[in-house]
Amino acid sequence: MSDQNSLLTLTGVTKRFGKPFSKVNLLLNQLGASLRNEYVYAVSNINLQVASKEVVGLVGESGCGKSTLGRLAGGLLRPDGGTRTWRGKDMTAMTPEEIRGVRLSVQMIFQDPYASLNPRLRAKDSVTEAPIYHGLVSPKNRDEFAQSLFAKVGLNPEMMDRYPHQLSGGQRSRLGIARALAVNPEFLICDEAVAALDVSIQAQVLNLFMDLRADFNLTYLFISHDLGVVRHLTDRVVIMYLGRIVEEGATAEIFARANHPYTKALLSEMPVIRAQHKTFHPVMGEIPSPMNPPSGCHFHPRCPHAIKRCSQEAPTLVQIAPGHLSACHLNDLK
């Protein structure tokens, strides 16, 4: 993928969370104690490129840092290391005006629209607040503009004067999407946007995402733990485990020829409708705490194929086929 084609690039991005050093600890350290900060590396040294008009899926289990990476990409969090570039331009070198432009171009859709919509704003006010503030729409045209947005996401215009609690789950989720679309974004980051919906409503929202992509040339970063949804919607998948990318590649390639043992485990556990009994042989063990991740490859304590080297040395992402990257020591043995 060339750099000109890339819409958003994250290079070597790291995000850690932790308590800042207290003054007492600082003093103790100056006196010779060797106290260390307790940091959780939610995302460590990750490279992610999203090309224009591409749909990238970000997959992983709870605590793997996928939402943090989404928030970093969306600019809601500031990375502790690494750079973000938008259309090839480093964002730290941008003027405030340019940064505002990028912020409008990148919009997020969250899992629970009920929690992210202001309960005291009517539907039309929720969706028009941002474009009016940014001067994209004049307050006089509010109703007209809201109506056109509602049409885009398939909401009945009668809902314009309703409050979030008066809408059904599917309608609220459409309202969340309408709000993101209100500022003419190029790039949508969907963080588990369909996870809480019933199957029949989920189908409607997924169809809407596909229609919007076709109609407005949108680029998506689609964060989900649901592999079925990811396979259906995305062009490329990135699989994360405990803050690191373990495998990435074209969606069809990953689902056909997964390389990393973790990806294989995820795929074999993916619930699929089948008409016969299945005997479950799950991967053993828990997802380790990110506070105290295992040494070497983070997956080695649960990995059925782990060798000695896996506990000593962290594998790097290497290309194993065109566009298909995997971080596993076993590839060196082949």
Place this chain on the structure above:
Amino acid sequence: MNPRAHLRVENLVTEFVTRQGVVRALDEISFELHPGQIMGLVGESGSGKSLTGFSIMGLLDPPGRVSSGRITLGGKDLNLMNSEQLRRIRGNRMAMIFQDPMMTLNPVMKISAQMIETIRAHRQVSNTQALEECLQALKMVGIASPEERLNAYPHQFSGGMRQRVAIAIALLNKPDVIIADEPTTALDVTIQGQILSVIQNICRQTGTSVIWITHDLSVVSGLADQISVMYAGRIVEQGPSASVLSQPAHPYTRGLIRSVPSVNQPHKRLYQIPGMAPSLAHLPRGCAFNPRCERSSVECLEKPDFTALSPSHRLRCVHPYFEPLELDK
């Protein structure tokens, strides 16, 4: 192993008395569960699947009540029992597991205390005997070093481990029936796989039967022996899993299966069931699915009775599909 009792539910009707009138939340629910069987009870939110579980357990709160029908466990009618008799059955012959174990476990009691309490509520056993049984149950659900974990509090467990503890508690008195209400919905796929494997082994080994309540057809498809699909408080189709999934005959079941992304070709439009689920207070006349159904006709304005597709596969529809469902995958 004692022979296990079997659960039979016949024409169960549950109603709520509200200001707007009587709302019928469950309408003539019938099924039979043999020892060691797993039944998947599938439906979308508001279809009454959890309510079925509560009605069987006798856990309905007013204004809800079971207004007619029979629920029998090993031939004994649960509706005729007084609250003391029911108490002896709940947690003993029948147990329930919920979606969020943090809500059902007592946060200020050690696991051991909660488990012993469950045993002693039903049987008089010594402390050492009870502890021994707790260890057995924890081992059965795959908790590592159970001796140490017995002294832990619920918040010291991860979500998956907590759900295992909840399952272990349900198993303590070797129940005939476990009702599991969306127990893996909040868990990650690898952890969900572990829980499904635990449940599968328990049913095979102990003959306990399970009602697995879920909104996700794909979760029960590999697990359940039978599937009952609910819509607006009624069972619309039920039968052996293989039969229901490969030859769904009710338009709603077909729609549910067709709208799952993993059975469709990537990037293709998913099938959408038109419209929205109705409110139970204003159910459409006749078949509750008729306003959303592509096959509906005048006959659908009359409430459909069960018709049999095969001796074990039946459904409530006057226009069933007879051909198998062709899926892309």
